[in-house]
Amino acid sequence: MPTVSMKVNGDTVSGEVEGRTLLVEFLRDTLGLTGTHVGCDTSQCGACVVHVDGKAVKACTALALACEGQSVTTIEGLAKNGALHPMQEAFRENHGLQCGFCTPGMIMSAVDIVKRNGKKVKEATIRAELDGNICRCTGYHNIVKAIQDGASKM
Amino acid sequence: MSDTGIGARVARKEDHRFITGNGRYTDDINLPKQAYAYFLRSPHAHAEIKKIDTKKAQKADGVLGVFTGDDTSADGIGGLICGWMIHSKDGSPMKAGPHPVLAQGKVRYVGDHVAVVVAETYQQAKSAAELINVSYKELDAVVETAKAQSRGAPKVHDEAARNTIFEWELGDKAATDAAFDKAAHVTKLDIVNNRLIPNAIEPRAAIGSYDRGEDHFTLYTTSQNPHVARLVIAAFVGVAPEHKLRVIAPDVGGGFGSKIFIYAEEVVCLWASKKIGGRPVKWTGERSESFMADAHGRDHVTKAELALDGEGKILGLRAKTIANLGAYMSTFSSSVPTYLYATLLSGQYNIANIYCEVDAVYTNTAPVDAYRGAGRPEATFVVERLVETAAREMNIDPAELRRRNFVKEFPHQTPVIMCYDAGDYDASLDKALELADYSGFDARRKSSEKKGKLRGIGFSNYIEACGIAPSAAVGSLGAGVGLWESAEVRVNPTGNVEILTGSHSHGQGHETTFAQLVSDRLGIGIDQVQIVHGDTDKVQFGMGTYGSRSGAVGMTAIDKALDKIEAKAKKVAAHMMEASEGDIEFKEGSFTVKGTDKAMAFGEVALAAYVAHYAPTDDFEPGLKEGAFHDPSNFTFPAGCHICEVEIDPDTGVTEIVNWTAVDDFGTVINPMIVEGQVHGGIAQGVGQALTEGCVYDTDSGQLLTGSYMDYCMPRAGDLPSFQLGFTETKCPSNPLGLKGCGEAGAIAAPAALMNAITDAVGVNDIAMPASPQTVWQAVQSASSKQAAE
Numbered sequence: 001m002p003t004v005s006m007k008v009n010g011d012t013v014s015g016e017v018e019g020r021t022l023l024v025e026f027l028r029d030t031l032g033l034t035g036t037h038v039g040c041d042t043s044q045c046g047a048c049v050v051h052v053d054g055k056a057v058k059a060c061t062a063l064a065l066a067c068e069g070q071s072v073t074t075i076e077g078l079a080k081n082g083a084l085h086p087m088q089e090a091f092r093e094n095h096g097l098q099c100g101f102c103t104p105g106m107i108m109s110a111v112d113i114v115k116r117n118g119k120k121v122k123e124a125t126i127r128a129e130l131d132g133n134i135c136r137c138t139g140y141h142n143i144v145k146a147i148q149d150g151a152s153k154m
Numbered sequence: 155m156s157d158t159g160i161g162a163r164v165a166r167k168e169d170h171r172f173i174t175g176n177g178r179y180t181d182d183i184n185l186p187k188q189a190y191a192y193f194l195r196s197p198h199a200h201a202e203i204k205k206i207d208t209k210k211a212q213k214a215d216g217v218l219g220v221f222t223g224d225d226t227s228a229d230g231i232g233g234l235i236c237g238w239m240i241h242s243k244d245g246s247p248m249k250a251g252p253h254p255v256l257a258q259g260k261v262r263y264v265g266d267h268v269a270v271v272v273a274e275t276y277q278q279a280k281s282a283a284e285l286i287n288v289s290y291k292e293l294d295a296v297v298e299t300a301k302a303q304s305r306g307a308p309k310v311h312d313e314a315a316r317n318t319i320f321e322w323e324l325g326d327k328a329a330t331d332a333a334f335d336k337a338a339h340v341t342k343l344d345i346v347n348n349r350l351i352p353n354a355i356e357p358r359a360a361i362g363s364y365d366r367g368e369d370h371f372t373l374y375t376t377s378q379n380p381h382v383a384r385l386v387i388a389a390f391v392g393v394a395p396e397h398k399l400r401v402i403a404p405d406v407g408g409g410f411g412s413k414i415f416i417y418a419e420e421v422v423c424l425w426a427s428k429k430i431g432g433r434p435v436k437w438t439g440e441r442s443e444s445f446m447a448d449a450h451g452r453d454h455v456t457k458a459e460l461a462l463d464g465e466g467k468i469l470g471l472r473a474k475t476i477a478n479l480g481a482y483m484s485t486f487s488s489s490v491p492t493y494l495y496a497t498l499l500s501g502q503y504n505i506a507n508i509y510c511e512v513d514a515v516y517t518n519t520a521p522v523d524a525y526r527g528a529g530r531p532e533a534t535f536v537v538e539r540l541v542e543t544a545a546r547e548m549n550i551d552p553a554e555l556r557r558r559n560f561v562k563e564f565p566h567q568t569p570v571i572m573c574y575d576a577g578d579y580d581a582s583l584d585k586a587l588e589l590a591d592y593s594g595f596d597a598r599r600k601s602s603e604k605k606g607k608l609r610g611i612g613f614s615n616y617i618e619a620c621g622i623a624p625s626a627a628v629g630s631l632g633a634g635v636g637l638w639e640s641a642e643v644r645v646n647p648t649g650n651v652e653i654l655t656g657s658h659s660h661g662q663g664h665e666t667t668f669a670q671l672v673s674d675r676l677g678i679g680i681d682q683v684q685i686v687h688g689d690t691d692k693v694q695f696g697m698g699t700y701g702s703r704s705g706a707v708g709m710t711a712i713d714k715a716l717d718k719i720e721a722k723a724k725k726v727a728a729h730m731m732e733a734s735e736g737d738i739e740f741k742e743g744s745f746t747v748k749g750t751d752k753a754m755a756f757g758e759v760a761l762a763a764y765v766a767h768y769a770p771t772d773d774f775e776p777g778l779k780e781g782a783f784h785d786p787s788n789f790t791f792p793a794g795c796h797i798c799e800v801e802i803d804p805d806t807g808v809t810e811i812v813n814w815t816a817v818d819d820f821g822t823v824i825n826p827m828i829v830e831g832q833v834h835g836g837i838a839q840g841v842g843q844a845l846t847e848g849c850v851y852d853t854d855s856g857q858l859l860t861g862s863y864m865d866y867c868m869p870r871a872g873d874l875p876s877f878q879l880g881f882t883e884t885k886c887p888s889n890p891l892g893l894k895g896c897g898e899a900g901a902i903a904a905p906a907a908l909m910n911a912i913t914d915a916v917g918v919n920d921i922a923m924p925a926s927p928q929t930v931w932q933a934v935q936s937a938s939s940k941q942a943a944e
Contacts, residue, residue, distance in 0.1 A: 018277075020277075028182075033175070034175070034182035035176065037356070037407075038181070038438075039356065039407075040862070040863050041441045041442055042441065042862045042863050042864050044862075045355060075173075075175035088174065091169070092170070093165055095166065095830075095831045098408070098662070098663070099354070099355070099407045099408040100169075100171075100172030100173075100405065100661070101177075101354075101407025101408060123876070126871070127870075127871040128872050130870065131871070131872060134355060134863070134868050136354055136410065136835070136868070137355075137661045137835045138835050139834035139836075139838030139900075141831075143871070
């Protein structure tokens, strides 16, 4: 089996994978980073969103081997030196999560949305941008609020 | 109110692990030497199994075992059960066919479990399953609810003639018919309550693990009620006796009802672990499997009528419903279209005469069971669509027609079992009308018209019955279990507290709200309280979380246990301060002796209880730990008013929800932030039902056409507005905290409000759910051509 090497949350990691191994499988099964979730098999739900070289990517849709040499950030790597990322804090403060299963992907997408749309991102933009992240618990109301709040603090 | 007590808007204690990726869901757990299961499922809706040849699969790489229904039955593994007995009108018991965990001779829906492959890796198990050769003899399938009882329809189970499980009734037929005979106006609607697929974002998963040394089983599973799972698996399926089976439901990623039920996969993983010599067996469902084989929701076809006098006073309501229960009777499926449905057909109204008939039918589709609201959304949809339609037909303002019929005096006995204990329906309507600016609607409609848009407004004045108790009452109606709840309060010597509860949290925030109750009662911070749930080895017994019962039933059990803690602690304090027990007062975490300045903090008393230097006696033991069981004296009756305003583009049929107002009466609110979140999520699921979601099977082949997120349209952020919420409060008299429950209200109220708004905008009496742009556009076209013809 081929070996893949990449940077994950700042650490250089490598592991043997099959050609068909997905990035999300490498993260969850090989590295034990179970914060990235799998909620569907058609790349729709967004529970697996991570950042690859700074861009939001659905980890169920990228092959592990395709990420050779790239830098991956998962939900576990978002807080720095024990301090929560403002977007994590905003989700907590605004009750932007209930069961927590979609939350890692939501937060990773949210950070990406703000990076691309700025601190003053509008509600309509957030709602449109969240098309690739499904939440069944919150009705999105508090997720949208959390993203606006987190954006202002990023 | 303290900073963290009842009524405080505190951020959730459990959130830190979820926002940092440290949640622990079933699929996150990996046990040493774990093997993986893959289920071979039926590609046919209905077929005889002639032969299953597993030889090639057995020899495939990494395969540890391939098992079929012959293997489970050889080991005496029983079928899955339906735990609520319903009797037909003629007194005969429901006609339930067998529900084997792996198919026995026949498959009955696409996704039915044919065989399981256990292998070293999941990919090996999945690949080996392709080598299993199953000879099927395809049979015609019966798919549509309304056609299941037709003469000549394919028979799903031999036990159920005409595919009819029961023909049930509730209410007084003769009196209701008489009320219709004297009515000045009768409103009639044919209603389809569309079939839904629950879609918690965490797919179901299970790890079964058999310990050979201890002859003991452990099951990790995505369950809303691990103790009920243990009871059923032990007592009925027979994998292991209760004391040899531990069930753990760790973090669970949403349930909405679909994770109440006992499914084949978890039973088979547990059994297979012993079969392969004690290695743990893990199964994680793929989303496609969730679509195929999680229990679906709703699926009613109803003819409903409302009788009114000339002044708009409701005289009677009649409904005939066919409820599709799918191919097998799931755990609580029979209760949903009966006692959770017809008992709510009085709505918020004083209706003297109600009669409802329900036929439950088998079809070659996935089993149907409770989904958020469970019967009550269906009832609300019938009542609120009828009332709104009647108002239009009689040219009475829909708010006014409702007001004329509200129940105003409590307790109120309806003709369909329920006795409403408290409420103020005028108050929630008034507040909703104000928040929604109802008086400004005509002006807003005119301005929409100027833009070429159709604007409509719709009401839903829902009521629900939560708690689903008392046990004696549900027992008399056919429930196989009592629906009480248990709690244990363990005060540690250092004064912090563990609460063990039989409720289960899978998004509801119990770790916070339950701690808020303890904070309020004991005067300690919520960070001093740990909520323990979801493990049958830790919590002795419990009924789990569904039916919006965890507050009204689960928290009341905690409250009762806290009463006992307080009483015991007062005894200890009295000994320590050398006072008489009657002179001890407890307030804000401090025990004081009346009329003196003597005081002990709660933590000091806790320590004293364990140090036990106060010379305990035979009837006064050391320690500070108490338990309680709570069986409510009545259901609780949350109610409220939702008003939805939509704008429709007649050229495209696209509906935009421009305003959603919800005013709910949940009794006491423990944490407004969490309660609002429950309402938001409930509305979103209701909007999903009305606007985007609908399970579709091919009516001939029984193939599931909406088998992925590509085809089944989950509501996205862009489909929904921000919601405007308000609350009114009448305390629930049947529990000391005054709680009613809030988890299902939104899903119960929303579909009727939205469909009332859409039909108002288009100017027709009925539009089918989901009201997709195509459906709405067609309705607009036919409404305008009808108008032109007139």
